[in-house]
Amino acid sequence: MKTTIWLHSHFNLIELLRAEDVAGEFRIIGSYHSRKYPEALLADVYHIEPAGLSESDYVEWALEFVARHGVDVFVIGRKLAALAHADERFRALGCKLISACDGATHELLNNKVECYNTITDGLVPLPAYQVADDPEAFEQAVLALSATQPVVCFKPTESIFGFGFRIIETAENAPLLVGVPRELVTTFEGALEYVQRGESFDQQMVMEYLPGQETSVDCLSVDGKLIRAVVRGKNADGSRVLLDRPLFVEYARRLTEKFKLTSLYNVQFREKGDGSPVLLEINSRMSGGTNMSCMSGLTLPYWGIKLALGTASEAEIPHGRTGIRVAELRRAVVLP
CATH class of the missing domain: 3.30.1490.20 (ATP-grasp fold, A domain)
Structure with a gap:
C-alpha cells in the first residue's frame, strides 16, 4: 500500500520526489484554492481548497481532509503555526506533519524582532x-x-x-x-x-542595510540536531551556486539547536558592507529555492519525509555536492 503525501505548497518539488521515489512508495496529493500553480497538477490527485477560510477553519478543514483521504504525511508550507498547534490532532488521525517546530516557535520565528531578541550571547552575528x-x-x-x-x-x-x-x-x-x-x-x-x-x-x-551577498541554508534536522545542509548563494543573473561554506553550516547548526528545529526549514544570511555575514531570518518552512538545492544530489524533502516515517536512517542520507551553478528553466509539459 502506498504512503499518501499531501502538499499544499512547494509544488515544484513534486517531480523531484517522484524521481527519488524509484520504488513508487508515494501517492502525492496536491491542493490549493485555485489552479494558479500548474506544477500542482502533476500530483496523483489535485483538489481545489475552499477559499477564504480563517486559519482556525483551515485547520478543521485540513483535519477532515486528512481523515477523508488517508493522508500519512502532510508537508506544511502555509498557515504554519495554526497547523502545528494542531499536531496532536493530526497524529491521532495517523498523519505526521512535516513541520520545523511547534506552533509557539513558528510564531516566534515569524516575528523577526522576537527571533532576534532571543538570539543572545553571540550565538550568530546579527545586524x-x-x-x-x-x-x-x-x-x-x-x-x-x-x-x-x-x-x-x-x-x-x-x-x-x-x-x-x-x-x-x-x-x-x-x-x-x-x-x-x-x-x-x-x-x-x-x-x-x-x-x-x-x-x-x-x-x-x-x-x-546589508548590500552584500545573500546566502541561504536549506536544512534537514531531527529534534534539534542538524543532519544535512545545502548552502546556496544568489548570483546577479538570478542563478544560484551551491557552496562549500562550513561557517554558514555551523551558524545553522547553532540555530537548529537553539530553537530545537526539526525536519525541513531555511536560514538566510546576508553580508554587510565589509563582507561579514549576519543572520537575515529563519524561515520555519522550506524555501522556494529548495528545488535548486536538490540539484546537489540531496533531495531534502524526500529524506525529510522518510525520516518522519521512520523508513530511513541518517547514515543513508547522501551529502550534497558543492561547486554547482543551478537555475530554473521554463518548459512545456502535458498535464493530466
Whole structure:
C-alpha cells in the first residue's frame, strides 16, 4: 500500500520526489484554492481548497481532509503555526506533519524582532537594528541608526517575500545605492508617509542595510540536531551556486539547536558592507529555492519525509555536492 503525501505548497518539488521515489512508495496529493500553480497538477490527485477560510477553519478543514483521504504525511508550507498547534490532532488521525517546530516557535520565528531578541550571547552575528511601535519611535530609530550606519532600511516585523521592505536614500548615501531597484528606495519623508499609510501602525524593524551577498541554508534536522545542509548563494543573473561554506553550516547548526528545529526549514544570511555575514531570518518552512538545492544530489524533502516515517536512517542520507551553478528553466509539459 502506498504512503499518501499531501502538499499544499512547494509544488515544484513534486517531480523531484517522484524521481527519488524509484520504488513508487508515494501517492502525492496536491491542493490549493485555485489552479494558479500548474506544477500542482502533476500530483496523483489535485483538489481545489475552499477559499477564504480563517486559519482556525483551515485547520478543521485540513483535519477532515486528512481523515477523508488517508493522508500519512502532510508537508506544511502555509498557515504554519495554526497547523502545528494542531499536531496532536493530526497524529491521532495517523498523519505526521512535516513541520520545523511547534506552533509557539513558528510564531516566534515569524516575528523577526522576537527571533532576534532571543538570539543572545553571540550565538550568530546579527545586524544593527531597532524596533518601532509608532511613527515617533520609527523616526527616532531611523535617526539613531543613521548616525552609525551609511544606509538604513526597514520592514515590518512580520512579513514574507520581502513585502514592505524599503531602503532610505539620502544625498550622502545615494552613490551606495546605484543599481538598487528604485521601487525599493524611498526618502526619509517618504518612509514616514509609507509606514503611516494604513489605519494602524504595523510594528517596524529599522536596521542597517546589508548590500552584500545573500546566502541561504536549506536544512534537514531531527529534534534539534542538524543532519544535512545545502548552502546556496544568489548570483546577479538570478542563478544560484551551491557552496562549500562550513561557517554558514555551523551558524545553522547553532540555530537548529537553539530553537530545537526539526525536519525541513531555511536560514538566510546576508553580508554587510565589509563582507561579514549576519543572520537575515529563519524561515520555519522550506524555501522556494529548495528545488535548486536538490540539484546537489540531496533531495531534502524526500529524506525529510522518510525520516518522519521512520523508513530511513541518517547514515543513508547522501551529502550534497558543492561547486554547482543551478537555475530554473521554463518548459512545456502535458498535464493530466
